[in-house]
Amino acid sequence: EARAYPRHIMEIHEMVNDTLGGRRIGMPYCTLCGSAQAYFTDDVPAGVETPILRTSGLLARSNKVMYDLVTKSVFDTFTGEALSGPLRERGVVLNQATVVTTTWGEWKAAHPDTTIIAEDGGIGRRYPLDPLRGRDDDGPIFPIGDMDGTLGVHDQVFGVVLDDGTPVAFPVAAAAAALQAGGSVELAGVTLRLDGGGVRAVDSAGNEIEGHQAFWFAWSQFMPDTLLWQP
Known part of the structure; x- marks a missing residue:
């Protein structure tokens, strides 16, 4: 099963919890580090309720931090590792699924039966196509610390x-x-x-x-x- 998550919608919400291919997933999108990840939230230890992921508004190395609404456990958005809370005590690290980043036209051509998350979110809302309005054109807006200079910052x-x-x-x-x-x-x-x-x-x-x-x-x-x- 293929599904598309438009960037301009993800830039507003920064997180989606979904069911795809019979699996529960949480997909955070960090606009600051250009990264969308998908984590299987139904693959957790026995006795652990399926996490419901939310974006916290906090940052770690200019990457947005997510948390579980059920247990209030905080997760590293980049690695899927629980950093604090009950799920940290259980050693939970969420398993990742692949995210393909591409254009709608190319994705639709390769996956003609794809579904797509609702443009209006079921509430009549419309989303601007460029909600960030070039916010990061001049580089990261928050300190990023030391980095490998082999490639460009935003490569x-x-x-x-x-x-x-x-x-x-x-x-x-x-x-x-x-x-x-x-x-x-x-x-x-x-x-x-x-x-x-x-x-x-x-x-x-x-x-x-x-x-x-x-x-x-x-x-x-x-x-x-x-x-x-x-x-």
């Missing part, structure tokens, strides 16, 4: 974390261009493939590796030991 990367904890990142523009030209994009056993104008990752057996896009400053700060593919 988009697609990142994954391997089972052994190794983070791997791919500059999106360069990787997509290489794939569109018929080349291959591989690093540390991770292979990128095109999907609806965006990219997703698979392992050597063709199994999906969950990942998402983010600005380089965010990925490199949360994953300072990341491996970086370069053309």
